[in-house]
Amino acid sequence: xxxxxxxxxxxxxxxxxxxxxxxxxxxxxxxxxxxxxxxxxxxxxxxxxxxxxxxxxxxxxxxxxxxxxxxxxxxxxxxxxxxxxxxxxxxxxxxxxxxxxxxxxxxxxxxxxxxxxxxxxxxxxxxxxxxxxxxxxxxxxxxxxxxxxxxxxxxxxxxxxxxxxxxxxxxxxxxxxxxxxxxxxxxxxxxxxxxxxxxxxxxxxxxxxxxxxxxxxxxxxxxxxxxxxxxxxxxxxxxxxxxxxxxxxxxxxxxxxxxxxxxxxxxxxxxxxxxxxxxxxxxxxxxx
Amino acid sequence: xxxxxxxxxxxxxxxxxxxxxxxxxxxxxxxxxxxxxxxxxxxxxxxxxxxxxxxxxxxxxxxxxxxxxxxxxxxxxxxxxxxxxxxxxxxxxxxxxxxxxxxxxxxxxxxxxxxxxxxxxxxxxxxxxxxxxxxxxxxxxxxxxxxxxxxxxxxxxxxxxxxxxxxxxxxxxxxxxxxxxxxxxxxxxxxxxxxxxxxxxxxxxxxxxxxxxxxxxxxxxxxxxxxxxxxxxxxxxxxxxxxxxxxxxxxxxxxxxxxxxxxxxxxxxxxxxxxxxxxxxxxxxxxxxxxxxxxxxxxxxxxxxxxxxxxxxxxxxxxxxxxxxxxxxxxxxxxxxxxxxxxxx
Ligand code: SF4
Ligand code: SF4
Ligand code: SF4
Ligand code: SF4
Numbered sequence: 155x156x157x158x159x160x161x162x163x164x165x166x167x168x169x170x171x172x173x174x175x176x177x178x179x180x181x182x183x184x185x186x187x188x189x190x191x192x193x194x195x196x197x198x199x200x201x202x203x204x205x206x207x208x209x210x211x212x213x214x215x216x217x218x219x220x221x222x223x224x225x226x227x228x229x230x231x232x233x234x235x236x237x238x239x240x241x242x243x244x245x246x247x248x249x250x251x252x253x254x255x256x257x258x259x260x261x262x263x264x265x266x267x268x269x270x271x272x273x274x275x276x277x278x279x280x281x282x283x284x285x286x287x288x289x290x291x292x293x294x295x296x297x298x299x300x301x302x303x304x305x306x307x308x309x310x311x312x313x314x315x316x317x318x319x320x321x322x323x324x325x326x327x328x329x330x331x332x333x334x335x336x337x338x339x340x341x342x343x344x345x346x347x348x349x350x351x352x353x354x355x356x357x358x359x360x361x362x363x364x365x366x367x368x369x370x371x372x373x374x375x376x377x378x379x380x381x382x383x384x385x386x387x388x389x390x391x392x393x394x395x396x397x398x399x400x401x402x403x404x405x406x407x408x409x410x411x412x413x414x415x416x417x418x419x420x421x422x423x424x425x426x427x428x429x430x431x432x433x434x435x436x437x438x439x440x441x442x
Numbered sequence: 443x444x445x446x447x448x449x450x451x452x453x454x455x456x457x458x459x460x461x462x463x464x465x466x467x468x469x470x471x472x473x474x475x476x477x478x479x480x481x482x483x484x485x486x487x488x489x490x491x492x493x494x495x496x497x498x499x500x501x502x503x504x505x506x507x508x509x510x511x512x513x514x515x516x517x518x519x520x521x522x523x524x525x526x527x528x529x530x531x532x533x534x535x536x537x538x539x540x541x542x543x544x545x546x547x548x549x550x551x552x553x554x555x556x557x558x559x560x561x562x563x564x565x566x567x568x569x570x571x572x573x574x575x576x577x578x579x580x581x582x583x584x585x586x587x588x589x590x591x592x593x594x595x596x597x598x599x600x601x602x603x604x605x606x607x608x609x610x611x612x613x614x615x616x617x618x619x620x621x622x623x624x625x626x627x628x629x630x631x632x633x634x635x636x637x638x639x640x641x642x643x644x645x646x647x648x649x650x651x652x653x654x655x656x657x658x659x660x661x662x663x664x665x666x667x668x669x670x671x672x673x674x675x676x677x678x679x680x681x682x683x684x685x686x687x688x689x690x691x692x693x694x695x696x697x698x699x700x701x702x703x704x705x706x707x708x709x710x711x712x713x714x715x716x717x718x719x720x721x722x723x724x725x726x727x728x729x730x731x732x733x734x735x736x737x738x739x740x741x742x743x744x745x746x747x748x749x750x751x752x753x754x755x756x757x758x759x760x761x762x763x764x765x766x767x768x769x770x771x772x773x774x775x776x777x778x779x780x781x782x783x784x785x786x787x
Contacts, residue, residue, distance in 0.1 A: 334687070363505040395494065
């Protein structure tokens, strides 16, 4: 039996309160009240008084790791992290964007999160589907036992069965719908480049107008910049106002990466990111 | 004279309208309904709450070509792109969105400098407004009643439509609408009962409550002026903001654009493309200086523009409470709550 959302919320408040009270962190990244129950907001508590404003329910889907790089290096931060979010924390540590010692990770073991827009359960179809945080200092509930029913790559079956032309047509159709609001990259914990390549105009990598050329340039490049780094939280796709299934592409790249290098992003703090690490025995498939 | 048809015969009405010009109407798409040009009259779908994207793109497309040129060639060879202006019927627009056109008119035609692209498209369009159903509660993100907009206000439309169960009642509001309605054979005359229902709904729409807070233009403009230097307030309300462009791109009253030269091989196009004050490079100057490097400065700009600068310069608040920004914000930032908090600050 998994810990209830209400209980996790209580535990979150207690642990966050302790951390702030003892001065172990200067802020805790968590969730707070939004305009209604279904729409909680990422929230920062800086004092004991702020802790009361925290909430946790099935709609607290945002990946808070996205905010870590926003604060000056060295800031002591407590962060509430569900399974995929904790993988993002690991990946950011691997990439030296944040130091392990500066973080207190409040791990949230959970299943049954829901997408507020569709009310669908969030599972291995659109995310990695893990239940328990991979890394944490305090666990805010009991570990969820059992394995996810789906592998995170099962959803790829349909795209993988497509021939090259069909696949291109599929992606062209999907990406043609993009309005270039950049919510996907801004919601992504791994998209911290400033400036992002697509915003540069010297050289100019891609057009600004939401048409096939620029859209393909933006997305295909972004997909590849996320190779071996995307931790499959699904946040980009949930952020997208026009519901482009970006997760399908990210999952495909992640799967290939895992097959080639035998490691998934953000699963172990001792590893180097797959594309940064060189090992003699690495697969050469990428060159074929 | 009030006309009527049924929802079942909507495609006949749509087909009739397509004979008058391009028909742009709500169709069901992957993530929700959107206004699209109709090629199959059966695709028009009035079973929607409100469209995902606002109808502003009908008059102010995301991308608009101005000039075509060849790189390396003489400027004399560059050609102006004539905008594609056709008689258009814009069908099924909610009252808050109809109101947004009036606000956008200020910028595109009302300041003395007329934007011919907007103006000509506006002129060529006949707008069929479509009442929210006052018997269905408003979406929790909406707050148009705060801005004095009714759920069934016919003002600003050429024809206004109210759904009565399986019937669709259509009332001409402007002479343009009157003329068009009289030319549609698929419509029949409505009864006195229908008229009563129509008038009753318009009246009920005026007291229909979405989320509500009392906002008066002058005091709120002043409030945001006073809050400008209150970085703590802005940092707090923008703490979750990702600084993306979702809220501004879906907004019916955001009108910022960039002028871009886009070239493919040697064929160049000078075009305007929507831009967003929430983008980091929106205020990036050629020198490299950026006056708004922080997220809170950008969110402050977005909200103060709508709720303060706009009032000072042009009178009305530049927001119609359609709720799109709130519904589409990936982290659930809600402009209504921020305005509310500002009033209490
Ligand atoms: S690319 Fe998408 S799924 Fe992958 S880490 Fe970024 S937001 Fe998460
Ligand atoms: S969030 Fe969706 S619409 Fe916005 S840039 Fe990304 S893919 Fe395009
Ligand atoms: S308010 Fe929401 S939609 Fe707007 S820029 Fe911030 S995160 Fe993006
Ligand atoms: S600011 Fe938000 S509520 Fe106001 S008009 Fe724009 S999208 Fe609608």
